[in-house]
Amino acid sequence: MSARLLDGNALSAQIRSELQPGVAAFTARHGRPPGLGIVLVGDDPASQIYVRNKLKAASELGMRADLERLPVSATLDEVLAQVARLNASADHDGILVQDPLPETLGPHAARIVFDTIDPAKDVDGFHPVNVGRLVQKRPTLVPGTPLGVIALLERSNIPIAGARAVVIGRSDIVGKPMAMLLLHRDATVTICHSKTPDLAAIAATADILVAAVGRPGFVTPEFVKPGATVIDVGITSVTDAAVIARLFPEGHARREAFARRGSLVVGDVHPAVAAVAGALTPVPGGVGPLTVAMLLSNVLRAAEMVVGPA
Numbered sequence: 435m436s437a438r439l440l441d442g443n444a445l446s447a448q449i450r451s452e453l454q455p456g457v458a459a460f461t462a463r464h465g466r467p468p469g470l471g472i473v474l475v476g477d478d479p480a481s482q483i484y485v486r487n488k489l490k491a492a493s494e495l496g497m498r499a500d501l502e503r504l505p506v507s508a509t510l511d512e513v514l515a516q517v518a519r520l521n522a523s524a525d526h527d528g529i530l531v532q533d534p535l536p537e538t539l540g541p542h543a544a545r546i547v548f549d550t551i552d553p554a555k556d557v558d559g560f561h562p563v564n565v566g567r568l569v570q571k572r573p574t575l576v577p578g579t580p581l582g583v584i585a586l587l588e589r590s591n592i593p594i595a596g597a598r599a600v601v602i603g604r605s606d607i608v609g610k611p612m613a614m615l616l617l618h619r620d621a622t623v624t625i626c627h628s629k630t631p632d633l634a635a636i637a638a639t640a641d642i643l644v645a646a647v648g649r650p651g652f653v654t655p656e657f658v659k660p661g662a663t664v665i666d667v668g669i670t671s672v673t674d675a676a677v678i679a680r681l682f683p684e685g686h687a688r689r690e691a692f693a694r695r696g697s698l699v700v701g702d703v704h705p706a707v708a709a710v711a712g713a714l715t716p717v718p719g720g721v722g723p724l725t726v727a728m729l730l731s732n733v734l735r736a737a738e739m740v741v742g743p744a
């Protein structure tokens with residue numbers, strides 16, 4: 435058996451094209467497009483790529499997309515002042531501060547900064563007000579990555595209600611909201627993490643297995659019930675040839691790509707899982723593109739919440 439590949443690129447393009455009429459109607463009615471303001475502090479290379487992709491996707495959709503850059507030497511007060519400006523801006527309906535923030539800002543910087551974003555403009559869904567609303571299953575802004583996973587499952591006709599779902603990872607950004615969204619759709623949900631004993635055996639009970647760990651090839655075939663749907667959220671840029679050798683046999687196209695480039699983006703799911711799973715998301719081209727599509731969906735939603743729908 436070879437798993438059906440769930441194509442995140444195609445679905446992302448479809449969702450973005452579905453958003454287009456809403457963006458055009460909002461713009462026509464309010465005399466300005468929905469606006470996204472992104473705050474980027476420092477020059478982390480991966481963050482720069484993510485931010486560029488988000489800005490490009492928002493612009494392509496006809497949204498206003500502004501990048502507010504701060505140097506790595508910025509103080510926490512300067513970051514908070516930038517967020518306050520965007521909170522007060524009549525042109526910005528959505529705000530996101532790219533994670534991670536520089537370590538020099540201190541261990542609690544992310545929490546302090548996310549808490550400062552106006553919950554109505556919090557298109558990443560990280561503000562405690564929005565987290566609370568999600569837990570209580572009230573309408574709210576939900577983080578894009580788990581939202582994208584749900585879109586992928588629903589539009590691929592993979593039943594969630596009644597399914598046994600296992601989420602590996604308990605972060606505020608992916609694991610916890612993922613578990614909540616599955617629970618609210620009537621899955622029976624187990625959350626596993628770094629201290630879970632017998633993880634492979636628990637994972638192997640899942641009809642829907644979501645891996646959000648950040649460890650290349652962590653999920654091997656023994657974690658997977660035959661025919662299960664496996665969602666690979668992990669994104670790791672690998673530069674260690676030994677890791678690549680463990681994932682891809684000699685002669686494999688991706689191993690050759692690594693040899694040419696010296697790095698390769700891989701997920702949490704070992705490629706051998708494709709022989710066991712019923713459906714599988716690729717990395718890249720799975721959950722990643724959907725995260726961006728759902729972010730844009732959140733920006734339009736936030737705009738309509740603040741100033742009313744078109």
Ligand code: NAD
Nearest residue numbers: 579603604605608627628646647648667668669721722725
């Ligand atoms: P995180 O580091 O905050 O959380 C990782 C989680 O994995 C933790 O809850 C931890 O308990 C668990 N974990 C770590 N080691 C483990 C082990 N040995 N066994 C079981 N569980 C273990 O990471 P995150 O922000 O949730 O991101 C997870 C992965 O998803 C990363 O690779 C990240 O790059 C990726 N990510 C992808 C997208 C996307 O758009 N596709 C978005 C966000 C994050």
